[in-house]
Structure formats: structure tokens, C-alpha cells
Amino acid sequence: MNVMRSCFFAIAALLLSVTCAAAQVPPPTVVPPVPNLNPSSSLVLPPLQQTPVSPGPSIGGSLLHHYHSVCSVFRHKPCLPYYLPPIGQDLRLTIVSNDENASQAENGEPITANEHGLDSIRDMFAALRACWLPPPNDEARHGMEYTIRFALKRDGTMIAPPRMTYSSHGVPTATRDIYREAIDEALKRCIPLHFSAGMAGAVAGRPIAIRFVDDRTIDKRQDTK
DSSP states (O other), rough: OEEEEHHHHHHHHHHHHHHHHHHSSSSOOOOOOOOOTTTTSSTTTOOTTOOOOOOOOOOGGGGSSSSSSSOOTTTTTTOOOOOOOOOOEEEEEEEEOOHHHHHHHHTTOOOOOSSOOOOHHHHHHHHHHHTOOOOOGOOOOTTTEEEEEOOOOOOOOOSOEEEEEEEEEEEOOHHHHHHHHHHHHHHHOOOOOOOHHHHHHHHTOOEEEEEEEEOOOOHHHHOOO
């Protein structure tokens, strides 16, 4: 009888110790399942192996990198859209002097600023181009390039004097000064420009770069000076 009682107490003590040990072990962590979001939702993130779209050199001469995922209404997967390189805010104009337009200017045709309200970038460029009178042939240089940069106010006047940003290399200082004087005279004939109300707000403060190119036929003796 005593042996049976001892066995009973031993079994009860063993069960109690196992129960206490099980109570001290923390329950396993339950990981919630990943929700299946709508592919068209903005909450869907692109795969980690893809990088954001940015302009840059790539195979084939394209400015865009190639990615594995393409946005399409027929693909119900996350994708990265293609963005073109950002467009600058400066306005660029190239004025080329050739034998035809130079002869028209030398024949005494009026070269003045457009008096009516300029309502577009095209009209402003046409007015600036009409005011240009290249230097005489005996002072010119074939292939000469000269670039200036400036900005205008709402009333068509300049914010500051134009700044030279490029000039052909290997050109004498005297020749460079001749072209600079011709450019200053052309701007005096054009400025102030007369803008419409909408055009004045769109152009005010935006940098304007004008590149002058002399492509006239010039005597080789004058071209080598």
C-alpha cells in the first residue's frame, strides 16, 4: 500500500513539473499573411531588384534604362513608368547668318523690333532674329560662333546686361569684340520687346540663350586674319 502511494505521488509530481515548464514557454509568434493588394493601387511597391527610372546612357543609344516590368493595362503586376528627361526652363535660339539673309539686311531693309504684342515664343524669336545685323564681310570671320545669355522683365526690358557664355576658340580678341558690338547693337534695336499680358508672365525671368553663327562666304584672306 505504501509502495502504491509513493508511486502515485511521484507521478503527480512529475505531471506538475511538466505542466509548470510548459506554462513558462512563450507561445509561438504568428506571422500574419501578406495582403493581396489591388495591383492598380498606389500602395503596391515595385520589386526590390528594380531601381527608380532616371535618364542615363543605355544600350542602343536610348536615354532610358531597360527594366523588366513595363506598365500596361494587360499586366496585373507592379511596374515602373518610363519618364523622359526633364526639360530645362531656358529658351534657346540659334541665329545663322548666310549669304541670303545677310544681303537682305545690307540692302537697307528695316530692322526694328516688332511693335505689336508678341504672343508666343515663336514671335519673340522672330523679333530677335529680325534685329540681327552681322558685321561687314571685311571684319567678319567664317564659322564664328558667339553665344550670350540674358533674361527679360515683364515689360520687355533686360534684368541685367547680357553675359557671354561661349565664343569660338582661336579667334583674335579684336574679332570677338566686333561680334560683341554687333550683338549689342542688335539688342538695342529690339529691346524693349512688347509682350502680351500672358506672354509677359510666361517669359519674365526665364534665361534666354542666343547662339550666333556666321556661315557667310568670306574671302579666305579675311578668314585667316
